[in-house]
Amino acid sequence: MPELYFDERRPAMSPAARLAGAHYPVAVIGGGQAGLSVSHCLRERGIEHIVVEAHRAGHEWRARRWDSFCLVTPNWQCRLPGYPYQGDDPDGFMVRDEIVRYLEEYVAFSRPPLAEGVTVTGLRRASRGVFELTTDHGEFTADQVVVATGPYHTPAVPRMAERLPAPVAQVHSSGYRSPDRLPPGAVLVVGSGQSGCQIAEDLHLAGRQVHLAVGGAPRVARFYRGRDCVAWLDDMGHYARTIDAFDDAGAVRMRVNHYVTGRDGGRDIDLRAFARDGMRLYGRLTGIDGGRLEFADDLKANLDHADAVAEGIKDAVDAHIAAHGITAPEEPRYVPVWEPSGPPPALDLTAAGITSVVWSTGFRRDHRWIEVPAFDGRGYPMHWRGVSSVPGLYFLGLPWQYSWGSGRFEAVGRDAEFLAGHIDASRRLADVCGTLTGAPAELAAALPIG
Numbered sequence: 290m291p292e293l294y295f296d297e298r299r300p301a302m303s304p305a306a307r308l309a310g311a312h313y314p315v316a317v318i319g320g321g322q323a324g325l326s327v328s329h330c331l332r333e334r335g336i337e338h339i340v341v342e343a344h345r346a347g348h349e350w351r352a353r354r355w356d357s358f359c360l361v362t363p364n365w366q367c368r369l370p371g372y373p374y375q376g377d378d379p380d381g382f383m384v385r386d387e388i389v390r391y392l393e394e395y396v397a398f399s400r401p402p403l404a405e406g407v408t409v410t411g412l413r414r415a416s417r418g419v420f421e422l423t424t425d426h427g428e429f430t431a432d433q434v435v436v437a438t439g440p441y442h443t444p445a446v447p448r449m450a451e452r453l454p455a456p457v458a459q460v461h462s463s464g465y466r467s468p469d470r471l472p473p474g475a476v477l478v479v480g481s482g483q484s485g486c487q488i489a490e491d492l493h494l495a496g497r498q499v500h501l502a503v504g505g506a507p508r509v510a511r512f513y514r515g516r517d518c519v520a521w522l523d524d525m526g527h528y529a530r531t532i533d534a535f536d537d538a539g540a541v542r543m544r545v546n547h548y549v550t551g552r553d554g555g556r557d558i559d560l561r562a563f564a565r566d567g568m569r570l571y572g573r574l575t576g577i578d579g580g581r582l583e584f585a586d587d588l589k590a591n592l593d594h595a596d597a598v599a600e601g602i603k604d605a606v607d608a609h610i611a612a613h614g615i616t617a618p619e620e621p622r623y624v625p626v627w628e629p630s631g632p633p634p635a636l637d638l639t640a641a642g643i644t645s646v647v648w649s650t651g652f653r654r655d656h657r658w659i660e661v662p663a664f665d666g667r668g669y670p671m672h673w674r675g676v677s678s679v680p681g682l683y684f685l686g687l688p689w690q691y692s693w694g695s696g697r698f699e700a701v702g703r704d705a706e707f708l709a710g711h712i713d714a715s716r717r718l719a720d721v722c723g724t725l726t727g728a729p730a731e732l733a734a735a736l737p738i739g
Contacts, residue, residue: 307339308339308407308424308426308427308429309426309427309428309429310427310428310429311339311430312430313337313432314433314716315331315339315431315433315712316338316341316420316422316434316435317339317340317341317434317435317437318341318409318412318434318435319341319342319436319438319439319686320340320342320346320347320348320401321347321349321350321437321438321439322347322369322395322686322701323437323685323686324340324401324685325340325369325392325401326370326685326701326705327437327705327708328402329369329371329372329401330370330702330706330708330709331712332399332400332401333709334709334710334713336709336713337402338402340401340402341404341407341409341422342403342404342405342406342407343406343408343409344405344406345406346392346401346403346405347388347389347393347396349439349441350389350392353441353463354385355465355466355488356466356467357491358384358385359383359385359551359552360382360383360388360698361382361550361551362551362697362698362699363379363380363381363382363517363519363520363551363555365379366694366697367391367699368699368700369698369701370399370706371398371399372398380517381551381554381555382554382555407425407426409422410423410424410425410658411423412436412660412661413660413661415430419431420434432681433681433712433715434681434683435683435684435708436656436670436683436684436685437686440652440686441463441652442653442655443652443653443654443655444462444463444464444648444653445652445653446459446461446648446650447650449574449576450648452577452578453577453580453646456644457638457645457646458646459646460645461647461650462484462485462488462649462650463652465488465647467491467495468491468492468495469495471492471497471644472644473644474498474643474644475497475499475500475642475644476497476499476644476645477500477502477582477636477643477645477646477647478492478499478500478501478646479502479574479647479648479649479650480502480648480649480650480651481501481503481504481506481548481560481591482506482545482546482649483546483547484649485501485506485649486506486548486560487558488647488649489568490552490558490563493563493567493568498567498569499563499568500568500569500636500641500643501560501563501568501570501571502571502573502584503560503572503573503588504545504573505545506545506546506548506595507545507547507548507594507599508548508549508557508558508596508598508599509548509549509598509599510549510557510599510603510623511549511557512555513603514606514607514610514619515618516617517555518602518606521606522606525605525606525609527693528692529692530693532689532691532692538689541689542669542687542688544689547598547599548595559626560592560595561592561625561626561628562626562627565626565627569641570588571584571588571633571636572584572586572587572591572633573585580638580639581635581636581637581638582636582637582638583635584633584635584636586632586633592625596625600623603622654668654669656668656670661679662678662679663679670684672690674690674691674704675687675704675707676711680715683708685704685705685708690704691703691707
């Protein structure tokens with residue numbers, strides 16, 4: 290077994306020397322908050338493992354977030370195992386560089402056995418029961434594997450993007466950085482989830498003319514009756530509700546997030562107010578014919594739906610306050626400040642002066658490198674609380690893996706703790722079975738538990 294560094298120093302590791310031909314009890318794929326969390330939990334149990342990261346730990350936060358990016362959940366919800374938020378602004382919202390620093394501090398605190406700059410290109414089950422992992426630094430094996438690469442793998446851009454005129458610059462939200470990195474001129478943002486709305490706001494505040502194609506994402510108020518809505522929902526047990534409590538678990542896992550922002554201390558994102566102040570709003574983008582764009586007649590329905598969700602959350606907060614006799618200030622309800630009128634207009638890119646398009650259209654999962662039958666017909670991992678249908682293979686950091694916070698700083702640590710306990714129990718069971726039956730130790734991963 291190659292030596293694992295659990296001392297005070299962060300060692301300089303040669304990935305090729307450490308991985309090629311090596312065997313580990315557990316391999317963790319991914320060095321983001323999920324992979325680092327489960328590494329900490331495994332280390333606490335004395336379980337030897339390796340964490341393999343294609344870039345640097347926390348790469349997604351460094352490379353796929355725009356310059357003004359900040360969390361939409363308060364800092365107090367940052368609860369990585371053994372290392373809750375350390376700053377002096379628990380009710381604030383960390384900006385991108387502070388998030389990166391938090392993860393770097395967590396690496397220094399937890400000292401994971403980390404191999405950075407190593408890309409895993411294949412995962413398969415060997416005939417003798419262990420997992421074989423192919424990387425760009427050679428092959429190695431592991432008894433058990435945790436896939437902690439999250440769900441946001443490949444930027445999803447619709448094929449209609451190919452029909453935009455060549456002079457129009459195009460960038461996916463993961464590649465957007467700041468308004469001054471786009472060509473001068475108006476900007477079309479396609480998609481109104483969290484990223485689309487925040488990028489549209491970023492451009493709007495910079496004085497750019499913004500056109501926004503609005504989808505069906507819901508919204509939530511930042512503050513209500515004297516507190517952040519996240520704090521109210523936390524008190525109400527919303528974030529402790531598990532996926533098992535839903536009859537439509539598959540649909541819940543695919544829901545888009547409510548749009549809101551933590552920018553400048555936190556505030557609502559009100560698309561109607563943006564429209565009142567000059568932003569151009571449209572329904573869903575349905576077609577592109579050269580420089581002419583067509584939109585669905587659903588803008589009013591989408592705005593009304595987003596408002597209804599936000600007001601429904603306020604209704605729940607009101608009921609909670611009344612039921613528990615909580616003293617809280619009264620607050621008037623939201624009144625729309627703008628309404629769309631008339632049929633959806635077509636948009637001529639040249640006439641509107643649009644020189645760039647930001648596609649805030651999400652991501653696709655890409656697990657093609659995993660060559661084991663652990664996925665359903667949609668390509669989604671078949672699992673319960675991250676324990677997959679293939680013994681010894683686990684997933685961590687998926688949205689709604691077990692609760693709302695599973696893919697976030699809020700609850701990924703709880704999921705990691707659960708998986709580490711399962712891995713430990715599986716390992717102990719394998720040891721006992723091996724002692725009783727004389728089975729080879731490498732068959733440990735083939736033993737189911739649960």
